[in-house]
Amino acid sequence: MIIKKRNPLKGYITVPGDKSISHRGVMIGALANGKTEVNHFLLGEDCLATISCFRRLGINIDIDFQNEKVVIEGKGLDGLKAQNDILNVGNSGTTIRLMSGILCGQNFSSLITGDSSIQSRPMKRILTPLKQMGADIESLNHNGCAPLSINSSKCPSLKGIHYNSPVASAQVKSCLLLAGLYAEGDTLVTEPAISRNHTELMLTNFGAEVKSIDNTVSVKPRPSLTGRKIDIPGDISSAAYFIAAALIVPNSELLIKNVGINPTRAGILKVCQMMGADIKLENIKENGNELSADLLVRHSNLKGVNIGGSIIPTLIDEIPIIAVLSCFAKGRTVIRDAQELKVKESNRIDVIVDNLSRMGADIEATDDGMIINGGKPLHGATIDSKMDHRIAMAFAIAGLMADGDTNILDSECVAISYPGFFKDLINLQN
Ligand SMILES: O=C(O)C1=C[C@@H](OP(=O)(O)O)[C@@H](O)[C@H](O)C1
Numbered sequence: 001m002i003i004k005k006r007n008p009l010k011g012y013i014t015v016p017g018d019k020s021i022s023h024r025g026v027m028i029g030a031l032a033n034g035k036t037e038v039n040h041f042l043l044g045e046d047c048l049a050t051i052s053c054f055r056r057l058g059i060n061i062d063i064d065f066q067n068e069k070v071v072i073e074g075k076g077l078d079g080l081k082a083q084n085d086i087l088n089v090g091n092s093g094t095t096i097r098l099m100s101g102i103l104c105g106q107n108f109s110s111l112i113t114g115d116s117s118i119q120s121r122p123m124k125r126i127l128t129p130l131k132q133m134g135a136d137i138e139s140l141n142h143n144g145c146a147p148l149s150i151n152s153s154k155c156p157s158l159k160g161i162h163y164n165s166p167v168a169s170a171q172v173k174s175c176l177l178l179a180g181l182y183a184e185g186d187t188l189v190t191e192p193a194i195s196r197n198h199t200e201l202m203l204t205n206f207g208a209e210v211k212s213i214d215n216t217v218s219v220k221p222r223p224s225l226t227g228r229k230i231d232i233p234g235d236i237s238s239a240a241y242f243i244a245a246a247l248i249v250p251n252s253e254l255l256i257k258n259v260g261i262n263p264t265r266a267g268i269l270k271v272c273q274m275m276g277a278d279i280k281l282e283n284i285k286e287n288g289n290e291l292s293a294d295l296l297v298r299h300s301n302l303k304g305v306n307i308g309g310s311i312i313p314t315l316i317d318e319i320p321i322i323a324v325l326s327c328f329a330k331g332r333t334v335i336r337d338a339q340e341l342k343v344k345e346s347n348r349i350d351v352i353v354d355n356l357s358r359m360g361a362d363i364e365a366t367d368d369g370m371i372i373n374g375g376k377p378l379h380g381a382t383i384d385s386k387m388d389h390r391i392a393m394a395f396a397i398a399g400l401m402a403d404g405d406t407n408i409l410d411s412e413c414v415a416i417s418y419p420g421f422f423k424d425l426i427n428l429q430n
């Protein structure tokens with residue numbers, strides 16, 4: 001995809017539904033009794049992979065592509081059926097880690113894997129605590145990565161544990177909370193900083209007993225979950241590209257409607273505020289325990305900021321676009337404590353720094369983040385997205401303000417989380 005320097009962004013947009021909440025709607029809906037109707041479901045490749053895995057486990061799921069609506073016929077905690085074929089999660093880390101927790105609670109064995117990116121992402125972070133709960137789960141190639149085999153015949157029941165997670169990861173926390181539904185006794189997870197809490201909010205909405213105190217979450221086993229109707233807000237991780245575009249392209253004024261602003265996800269809004277951005281929140285609402293708002297974003301003069309510590313998990317997927325924003329901010333931006341970026345769909349620290357350097361930015365990688373001296377004009381370049389959707393979209397926005405053409409390789413990977421991204425971007429500028 002070739003991106004050219006473009007016009008201001010004007011008008012309004014609604015971005016697709018939140019990816020994290022869409023995954024959880026399918027999973028928790030499948031384990032609930034009765035129908036779960038999910039509106040504004042994200043029909044991106046990752047969430048479709050979750051649907052495909054649950055269909056293989058015997059759950060009827062109807063997809064209305066036109067209306068972005070998914071209906072799941074839940075069969076209760078013990079309603080999944082054995083699957084002899086290997087379950088394939090494609091590119092989705094959320095699917096493999098959360099599903100592994102659920103599969104460890106079943107009385108049948110499973111094999112689960114994904115694409116080459118998934119097969120190189122760390123799974124020890126879930127294998128270690130799941131084994132402590134009594135699960136018989138192994139990395140088939142003994143390299144701490146997928147494929148994973150879950151042998152449920154040897155260990156009929158899980159026991160609740162209190163796990164002190166070394167990483168602030170919603171995927172680890174959610175994996176254990178979902179396994180905890182099948183355990184004897186309560187399951188508790190303490191994390192070094194609070195990660196996104198969509199699992200906790202949705203489980204509570206469906207009838208589970210979940211408590212969160214500071215950095216610790218606990219779940220009681222064997223709840224009776226009841227199917228619900230959910231309206232998913234727009235994904236703030238997808239909105240982030242348009243927030244950034246409107247902030248950096250002169251004369252832009254954009255309304256992004258119905259964006260999820262759950263505080264465990266909204267770190268990018270705080271960072272933009274610290275940078276001096278003109279963003280107004282309007283029409284704040286709550287649905288299914290999740291907050292949303294319309295965001296009115298105007299072009300702004302930005303300044304560099306320091307980002308690190310407990311805010312990092314609340315904006316982890318937005319760091320590629322925050323790095324782009326920082327190139328247009330006056331002064332230095334330092335991003336620390338973001339080493340988790342190295343184990344996403346690509347090594348996002350290296351890929352951001354490589355590609356922004358190619359465009360002429362003053363940027364350097366550090367062990368746990370990067371340092372950017374803003375204000376150097378960017379020029380077009382060939383961008384290797386490494387098939388990482390967040391990289392492809394962040395550099396499309398950088399390309400809007402670069403002199404000359406920006407050529408994004410493998411740009412079709414945006415379909416992982418935002419299939420209509422390029423169409424929406426072009427529409428806003430006409
Ligand atoms: O739980 C989730 O839905 C997610 C958690 C985050 O990963 P980690 O838990 O690995 O930080 C995030 O990067 C991912 O895009 C989605």
Ligand SMILES: C=C(OP(=O)(O)O)C(=O)O
Nearest residue numbers: 091092093094317344390
């Ligand atoms: C890291 C991401 O997703 P996942 O871990 O589910 O692959 C992402 O969407 O940026």
